[in-house]
Amino acid sequence: MTTVAVVGGQWGDEGKGKVVDLLSEDAAHVVRCQGGANAGHTIVIGAREFKLHLVPTGILHPDVQCYLGAGVVLDMEALLTELRDLQAVGIQSEGRFWISPYTHVVMPYHKEQDARQEQRRGRTALGTTSRGIGPCYADKAHRTGFRFADVLDTAFFREQVGDTLSSDAVDSLIQHAEQLRPHLGDVEERLFLARQRGERIVFEGAQGVLLDSTFGTYPYVTSSHTCAAGVCQGAGLGPSSIDETLLVLKAYCTRVGHGPFPTEDNSIFAEDCASIREVGTTTGRTRRLGWFDAVLGRWSVQLNGADAIVLTKLDILDTLEIIKICVGYTVNGEERVRPPVTQSEWESATPTYEEWPGWQLPTVGITDPAQLPEAALAYIQRIAELCGAPVFIVSVGPARDQTLTLRPQVQEAT
Ligand code: IMP
Numbered sequence: 001m002t003t004v005a006v007v008g009g010q011w012g013d014e015g016k017g018k019v020v021d022l023l024s025e026d027a028a029h030v031v032r033c034q035g036g037a038n039a040g041h042t043i044v045i046g047a048r049e050f051k052l053h054l055v056p057t058g059i060l061h062p063d064v065q066c067y068l069g070a071g072v073v074l075d076m077e078a079l080l081t082e083l084r085d086l087q088a089v090g091i092q093s094e095g096r097f098w099i100s101p102y103t104h105v106v107m108p109y110h111k112e113q114d115a116r117q118e119q120r121r122g123r124t125a126l127g128t129t130s131r132g133i134g135p136c137y138a139d140k141a142h143r144t145g146f147r148f149a150d151v152l153d154t155a156f157f158r159e160q161v162g163d164t165l166s167s168d169a170v171d172s173l174i175q176h177a178e179q180l181r182p183h184l185g186d187v188e189e190r191l192f193l194a195r196q197r198g199e200r201i202v203f204e205g206a207q208g209v210l211l212d213s214t215f216g217t218y219p220y221v222t223s224s225h226t227c228a229a230g231v232c233q234g235a236g237l238g239p240s241s242i243d244e245t246l247l248v249l250k251a252y253c254t255r256v257g258h259g260p261f262p263t264e265d266n267s268i269f270a271e272d273c274a275s276i277r278e279v280g281t282t283t284g285r286t287r288r289l290g291w292f293d294a295v296l297g298r299w300s301v302q303l304n305g306a307d308a309i310v311l312t313k314l315d316i317l318d319t320l321e322i323i324k325i326c327v328g329y330t331v332n333g334e335e336r337v338r339p340p341v342t343q344s345e346w347e348s349a350t351p352t353y354e355e356w357p358g359w360q361l362p363t364v365g366i367t368d369p370a371q372l373p374e375a376a377l378a379y380i381q382r383i384a385e386l387c388g389a390p391v392f393i394v395s396v397g398p399a400r401d402q403t404l405t406l407r408p409q410v411q412e413a414t
Pocket of ligand 1 (some may be wrong): 039126130133220222256257
C-alpha cells in the first residue's frame with residue numbers, strides 16, 4: 001500500500017495527528033488536502049509537545065516532503081507564525097514544504113465576516129473557530145476569492161482587491177505572500193510523479209466526517225469536504241490514487257462548537273477536560289463529551305470506503321465501570337439505525353445503548369495486544385463489528401510508542 005488517507009470519522013479531534021505522525025515514519029510525502037488553520041493537531045514526541053494547525057504533521061520527520069494541496073484555505077500569517085515556531089525548535093521547512101498555487105487565501109475580511117455571521121446567528125451560532133474558513137470557501141465558490149498565486153501576482157492583486165482593503169492591509173498580505181514564495185510549489189506535479197515512482201504518500205485529513213459540508217450534521221459543519229473523497233480533489237489526484245483509507249475514531253465521542261450530538265453526556269469521566277486532553281488545540285475550548293456512537297461510526301466507514309479503523313484514546317476509558325455504545329436511535333417514536341437528516345430529527349434522536357463492562361485496569365503503555373484486558377478487547381471487537389471495518393491500530397496514550405497494532409486479532413473476529 002503506497003498511499004494512505006487518514007480521515008477523522010467523528011467531529012474532528014480524533015487524534016489523527018498522532019496516527020499521521022506514526023505513518024510518516026516510513027512515508028516520503030505528507031499532504032494536507034482541505035480545511036485551514038481551523039485544524040489543530042497536538043503531537044507528543046518524548047518530552048516535547050508540538051501544536052500544528054496548517055503545516056502537515058510529516059514536518060516532524062526530517063526526510064518527509066510536506067504539502068498544502070489546492071483544497072486547503074491558506075491563512076498566510078498563521079502559517080508564517082507556525083513555520084517560525086517550528087524553526088525555533090530546529091525544524092526546518094526550506095526545500096521540503098510546498099504550497100499549491102491554487103490554495104485560496106484567507107483574507108482579513110473573511111475573519112470579520114465569520115465573526116459577524118456568528119453574531120447574527122445568535123442562539124443558532126455554529127461555534128466556528130473564527131478563522132474565516134466559511135467565508136473563504138464561500139468566496140471560492142462565488143468566484144470572488146484570491147488564490148496564493150493571485151496574491152503573488154502583485155499588480156493584478158492590487159488592482160482586483162481595489163478598496164476592499166486598506167493599502168496597509170494589502171501591503172501586509174503581499175509581504176506575507178513574498179515571505180512564503182520560497183514554498184510555492186507545483187504540488188500537483190510533484191505528487192503525480194511521486195505516485196508514479198511508487199513512493200509512499202500519506203494524506204492527512206482535517207476535521208471529521210460529521211463536519212463534512214455535505215454529509216455532516218449540517219449546518220453545524222465546516223465548509224470543506226472532510227471525507228476521503230475530498231482528498232483527491234484537494235490534492236489534485238485521481239480517485240485511484242488512494243490505496244488504503246484509515247478511519248480514525250476515538251473510543252468515545254467529542255465535539256467542539258454547537259450542533260447535534262445524540263450521545264452527549266458530560267458526566268462520563270470523573271476527570272476534567274484538561275486532564276483527559278479534551279481541550280481544543282486551536283481555540284482552547286473544552287470539548288463536549290459523549291459515548292461512542294456506532295450509528296455514526298458505521299456511516300463514516302460507509303462514506304469513506306474505510307479499509308480499517310484506528311481507535312484512539314482507549315486508555316481514557318480505563319477507570320469506567322460501565323461503557324455504553326450507541327447502536328441506534330429513536331427518532332419521533334421510530335427506531336432507526338441510520339443518522340437523521342433534518343435538524344428536528346436530530347433534536348428528537350434518543351440513543352439506544354448497549355452496556356459493556358469496563359476493564360478497570362490501566363491500558364496506558366500496553367504495546368502487546370495479548371496484554372490487553374479481555375473486556376477492552378471485547379469493546380474493540382464490538383466497535384469493529386458494529387461499524388463494519390476491522391480495527392488495525394489502537395492508541396493508548398499520546399506518545400508515539402503508546403500504540404498497539406491489532407491487525408490479526410481483530411481481523412479474525414470481524
Ligand atoms: P469552522 O471550520 O471554523 O467554520 O467551524 C465550523 C465547525 O467545525 C465548528 O463547530 C468548529 O468547532 C468545527 N471545527 C472546525 N475545525 C475543527 C477541528 O479541527 N476539530 C474539531 N472541530 C472543528
